[in-house]
Amino acid sequence: xxxxxxxxxxxxxxxEKATHLNLYNNKLSSLPPEIGQLSNLRxxxxxNNKLSSLLPEICQLSNLITLCVHxxxLSSLPPEISQLSKLEVLFLANNKLSSLPPEIGQLSNLTWLSLANNPQLxxxxxxxxxxxxxxxxxxxxxxxxxxxxx
Numbered sequence: 001x002x003x004x005x006x007x008x009x010x011x012x013x014x015x016e017k018a019t020h021l022n023l024y025n026n027k028l029s030s031l032p033p034e035i036g037q038l039s040n041l042r043x044x045x046x047x048n049n050k051l052s053s054l055l056p057e058i059c060q061l062s063n064l065i066t067l068c069v070h071x072x073x074l075s076s077l078p079p080e081i082s083q084l085s086k087l088e089v090l091f092l093a094n095n096k097l098s099s100l101p102p103e104i105g106q107l108s109n110l111t112w113l114s115l116a117n118n119p120q121l122x123x124x125x126x127x128x129x130x131x132x133x134x135x136x137x138x139x140x141x142x143x144x145x146x147x148x149x150x
Contacts, residue, residue, distance in 0.1 A: 001026040010034050013041075024048055024068075036060035047071050047091065059083040070094050070114060082106040092118065099123035102147060105140030113137070 006023070010032065013021050017040045025048040036057030038044075043066040044058075051072040058067075059080035066089040074095040082103035090107075092100075093116040100123065104110070113133040115121060121129065124139045 001028065003032065007032055007034060010038065013038055019043065019063075021045065031055055031058070033057045039063065042066070044068070052096075054078055054081075056080045062086070065089065067091070077101055077104070079103045085109065088112065090114070094118070097121050100136075100140060102140045102144035105137050105142075105144050107137070110137060 006028065009023070011034070014037050018038065019040050020043045021038065021041055022045040024045045028046070028049040028051060030051065031054070033055060035055065038061060040063060041061050042063050044061065044064060045068045047068045048071045051069065051074060053074065054069065054077060056078045059078060061084065063086060064084050065086055067084070067087060068091040070091040070093040072095050074092070074097055076097065077100060079101040081101060084107065086109055087107050088109050089112040090110060091114045093114045095118050097115070097118040098120040110133060113136055115129050115136070123143070124136050128135050128139045
């Protein structure tokens with residue numbers, strides 16, 4: 001998919017006040033900042049692409065409930081991800097993440113967090129990841145609180 005085609009899809013989704021957007025398996029290496037204009041979006045599927053990062057603009061999607069970015073090349077996430085206060089489902093499996101921003105711990109509605117097959121992930125440590133979403137969120141909250149005390 002070309003950048004021009006992607007912009008056309010985003011413009012159409014904005015006009016139609018789309019609540020779902022599926023950009024799965026399009027060989028995308030980046031997203032345009034215009035993605036942040038899709039304020040009605042509740043579900044965003046970006047899996048099976050070549051994304052190495054997510055723009056902070058993605059965090060403007062205040063109604064987002066599901067974000068699927070598994071099977072990409074993500075090495076980090078923006079701390080602004082904590083602004084996705086309605087987020088319930090976050091698929092991050094099969095990326096290149098080495099750590100998660102502690103701010104993810106502020107996502108109080110998050111019930112599903114998939115981190116499998118991120119071999120470089122050290123924070124949270126594997127023993128926490130194996131315990132599931134609530135243990136991961138607790139770990140990240142504590143890490144955030146520790147950093148704010150210093």
